[in-house]
Amino acid sequence: MADPRTIGRYQILRPIGQGGMGTVYLAEDPLLKRRVAIKVVRVTGAARHQATLRFRREAEISAQLNHPNLVTVFDVGVEEDLGPFLAMEYVEGKSxxxxxxxxxxxxxxxxxxxxxxxxxxxxxxxxxxxxxxxxxxxxxxxxxxxxxxxxxxxxxxxxxxxxxxxxxxxxxxxxxxxxxxxxxxxxxxxxxxxxxxxxxxxxxxxxxxxxxxxxxxxxxxxxxxxxxxxxxxxxxxxxxxxxxxxxxxxxxxxxxxxxxxxxxxxxxxxxxxxxxxxxxxxxxxxxxxxxxxGPVSMRARLFTFLGQDEDGTGSVSTARFRLPEPAPPEASGTHDSRLRKTGPGKITLAEDPVETYLSTRRPSLHQPRPEATDWGRIMKWVVLVFLVLQLFWWLAPALSHLQF
Missing domain, CATH: 1.10.510.10 (Transferase(Phosphotransferase) domain 1)
Structure with missing residues (x-):
């Protein structure tokens, strides 16, 4: 049979799938100005009735769930010359x-x-x-x-x-x-x-x-x-x-x-x-x-993704992530003693698991060293003394003219 030009109110653009009993068309909804996929089942008699019930059930379930990882169903109906049809969200990709x-x-x-x-x-x-x-x-x-x-x-x-x-x-x-x-x-x-x-x-x-x-x-x-x-x-x-x-x-x-x-x-x-x-x-x-x-970083990213909200926007839970056993420290003793700690760890998925893991293995790159902290305190006192002397120098002439 020739492809229809319209199905319901939808304007057919081209077929995008073919099966033993029906066809899936790419169409456009002239009312809402969006593209949809329309599934048509070419059956008659009792089979048509069953297909119609099946499409209606799918539409009802889609309306109940309304989930970002479910194909949304927009419309369901019957074309007399074709059979039951289902208008649903068009996903540009493949199965x-x-x-x-x-x-x-x-x-x-x-x-x-x-x-x-x-x-x-x-x-x-x-x-x-x-x-x-x-x-x-x-x-x-x-x-x-x-x-x-x-x-x-x-x-x-x-x-x-x-x-x-x-x-x-x-x-x-x-x-x-x-x-x-x-x-x-x-x-x-x-x-x-x-x-x-x-x-x-x-x-x-x-x-x-x-x-x-x-x-x-x-x-x-x-x-x-x-x-x-x-x-x-x-x-x-x-x-x-x-x-x-x-x-x-x-x-x-x-x-x-x-x-x-x-x-x-x-x-x-x-x-x-x-x-x-x-x-x-x-x-x-x-x-x-x-x-x-695969690498630890890949599994860390997947655990982060697994713990996100249903729409993938935020963290709602934590998951266990088994870290690999660290290599034993060398005899030279140059390794940090923290490398000898083993066992699974808990990761809060709101954080970056890779960074959390690395922060337990080595000092943070942003943590100030003790020497830097001491010099900072000395400089603060130097600046304070300088300001006091500067203030006294400006006020000395005025103070010398005061009579008590």
Missing amino acids: LGRHIKDRDLDTETSARVLIQAMRALRAAHRRAIVHRDVKPDNILLSEEGRAKLMDFGIARTLGHMSLSPEQSLDLAPVDEDGAALAQTLALRLTSSGDFLGSPAYAPPEVLRGGEGTPASDRYSFAATAFELLTGKLPHPGGGLTEIILHILQEPVAIPADLPPAMAAVFKRALAADPDDRHTTLPEFMEELIDALP
């Missing part, structure tokens, strides 16, 4: 999934993206909203470096998440015939519509038919972080069936070159049992940043 394919983000930038996406997901959880489809393709990164979590279309509030009998997959535990079961599951996930989301990033309990919870969102977030930092899925496979089978039967596939500290963090975050995972997103990010390879 995290595209960045992973291009491998164009360094470690520090990747961690900053994760921190911002974590803030958005945490804001949703505070409102008892479970995203249920956290994955790299649903995180946008603008050219200015701001990450935006999107697509709350299948999100649910914790009070409205019970599955109907026809929706529940009701799977038995995977046994020796797990391959056949995984294949059956893959077919049902892709054809029946019971499962909405991305199986490659879904935890085992959700694949088995359980409800989405904040713990399952945290699993999907950790799987996204794993792929971003390693370039690989935590549960690899040549197709959906193999991936599902690996999730249900196998532990996380840790790359051989991954540092042991990072491997331990991801093993916990991607544990099959939700009770074995990190209990909060900040806890996961603290451990992950602490385990990242």
Whole structure:
């Protein structure tokens, strides 16, 4: 079908994305004079009704959250000739999934993206909203470096998440015939519509038919972080069936070159049992940043960023930052005795962690030396005596004429 010239009141500029069921257009709102992205789903019948409900749900959640790291939804409607549409904030950039394919983000930038996406997901959880489809393709990164979590279309509030009998997959535990079961599951996930989301990033309990919870969102977030930092899925496979089978039967596939500290963090975050995972997103990010390879200054900057407000403008908390073990002093004794102090330190994130760290290792460059302080006191007395003598010299003629 030819691209439309208008959708609702919006003037279409050009298509910017294409999917199996719809298209995303760059458009302009003539009323507010701003650019928007419009997602259109070309479906009919019952599927159109479901898509409309999904768009409305996304708009309602966007209005509730109103977070700087969430894509804002402006409008929702139905075009008779096209189908349901969603008008949302236009983010000039590309998805995290595209960045992973291009491998164009360094470690520090990747961690900053994760921190911002974590803030958005945490804001949703505070409102008892479970995203249920956290994955790299649903995180946008603008050219200015701001990450935006999107697509709350299948999100649910914790009070409205019970599955109907026809929706529940009701799977038995995977046994020796797990391959056949995984294949059956893959077919049902892709054809029946019971499962909405991305199986490659879904935890085992959700694949088995359980409800989405904040713990399952945290699993999907950790799987996204794993792929971003390693370039690989935590549960690899040549197709959906193999991936599902690996999730249900196998532990996380840790790359051989991954540092042991990072491997331990991801093993916990991607544990099959939700009770074995990190209990909060900040806890996961603290451990992950602490385990990242790289200079101390990089981790210090990331801990500072992690401790800032939701909009990144100020400090609201402190975080533990494990300092590296200092080298032992040389036999010559020229090193300061303070270098022998070891152990983790607490850093107030309102300060510069690098400067705080350095100030505990050496005297401050701005601290005056004792010799300089003594000379300053001497000069003050010299100036004072000079002023007194000068005053006496000016007043001496007048005083000599006074008669008592």
